[in-house]
Amino acid sequence: MSRKRREIPVFDQPLIETHCHLDYLKDRPLEETLEKVRSVNIERVITIAVSPDNLAQVRALSQLHPWLYGTQGVHPHEAEAYSDACEAEIREHATDDKIVAVGEIGLDYFYDNADREVQRQVFRRQLQIAADLGKPVVIHSREADEDTIAILSEFEDTLERRGVIHSFTSGPGLARYALDQGWCLGFNGITTFNKAENVRDIVRMTPVEQILLETDSPFLTPVPYRGRENAPFYLPFVAEKIAEVKELPLEQVLSATWQASMRTFFPDDGAH
Numbered sequence: 001m002s003r004k005r006r007e008i009p010v011f012d013q014p015l016i017e018t019h020c021h022l023d024y025l026k027d028r029p030l031e032e033t034l035e036k037v038r039s040v041n042i043e044r045v046i047t048i049a050v051s052p053d054n055l056a057q058v059r060a061l062s063q064l065h066p067w068l069y070g071t072q073g074v075h076p077h078e079a080e081a082y083s084d085a086c087e088a089e090i091r092e093h094a095t096d097d098k099i100v101a102v103g104e105i106g107l108d109y110f111y112d113n114a115d116r117e118v119q120r121q122v123f124r125r126q127l128q129i130a131a132d133l134g135k136p137v138v139i140h141s142r143e144a145d146e147d148t149i150a151i152l153s154e155f156e157d158t159l160e161r162r163g164v165i166h167s168f169t170s171g172p173g174l175a176r177y178a179l180d181q182g183w184c185l186g187f188n189g190i191t192t193f194n195k196a197e198n199v200r201d202i203v204r205m206t207p208v209e210q211i212l213l214e215t216d217s218p219f220l221t222p223v224p225y226r227g228r229e230n231a232p233f234y235l236p237f238v239a240e241k242i243a244e245v246k247e248l249p250l251e252q253v254l255s256a257t258w259q260a261s262m263r264t265f266f267p268d269d270g271a272h
C-alpha cells in the first residue's frame with residue numbers, strides 16, 4: 001500500500017541546485033534523473049566533490065551538459081586521504097571551465113571520521129587554494145562551530161567573500177559570523193523535518209539574500225518524500241519551506257536565492 005504523495009511543484013521562476021552528489025545517486029539512470037531535474041525548472045546544478053577518488057568523476061559529470069557544474073575538494077571525512085598529489089590535482093582543476101568552487105571542505109566533529117588536527121590542516125590547505133585562485137568555497141561544518149570560525153578568521157584578508165556554509169545545522173554564533181562576513185548559508189530538506197526547529201530558527205535570522213537552496217542528495221530527502229532516495233528534483237519543496245518559514249512570498253524567495261547563487265558561483269554571468 002503506498003500513500004499518494006503530493007507531486008513536485010513546478011514554478012515559473014528557475015531554481016539553482018547548489019549542492020548535490022550526482023555520482024552517489026543509485027535509484028535511477030542518471031539521464032532520467034537529469035531529465036526530471038530539467039522538467040521542474042532547475043536551471044543549473046552543482047555536483048560536489050568529496051574525496052581524492054571522485055575529483056575526476058565530478059569533472060567528467062560537469063561536462064555532460066552546459067547547465068551542469070562541479071567543484072573540487074576533499075570533505076573532512078576524507079581528510080586523512082588528502083595528499084600533496086591530491087592538492088596538486090585540486091589546484092590544477094579548480095579553475096577549469098565548469099568548476100565553480102573549492103569544496104566541500106571543512107570540519108566534522110560529529111562523526112570524527114578523521115583525526116581533528118588532520119581535518120584542521122586539510123581545511124586550511126584547501127582554503128589557501130581558494131584564496132590563491134580567487135575561488136568561492138563550499139564549507140561543511142558539523143559540531144565544530146568554534147574551530148570553523150577560528151580558521152575562517154585566519155583567512156579574512158585573503159579569501160573572496162563568496163561561499164557557503166552548506167547544510168547549515170550549526171548554532172547562531174557561526175551563522176552570525178558567516179553572515180557578517182558576507183557568506184551564504186545553504187539549506188536543504190532538513191528544514192522540512194519536524195525536529196529541526198533549531199535549523200528553522202537559523203533560517204529566520206538569515207536574510208533571504210544570503211540563502212542558497214540545495215538538496216545534498218542522495219541524503220536528507222525532504223518531506224513528503226522521506227524514505228526515498230533524495231534527488232535534485234525535490235528542490236522545489238525546500239524553496240516552499242523557506243518561503244513558509246520566512247513568511248515571504250515564494251516569488252521573492254526564488255528570485256533572491258537565484259541571485260545569491262549567481263553572485264556566489266557565477267559572478268561573471270550576472271547579466272543573465
Ligand SMILES: [Zn+2]
Pocket residue numbers: 019020021048104216
Ligand atoms: Zn554534501
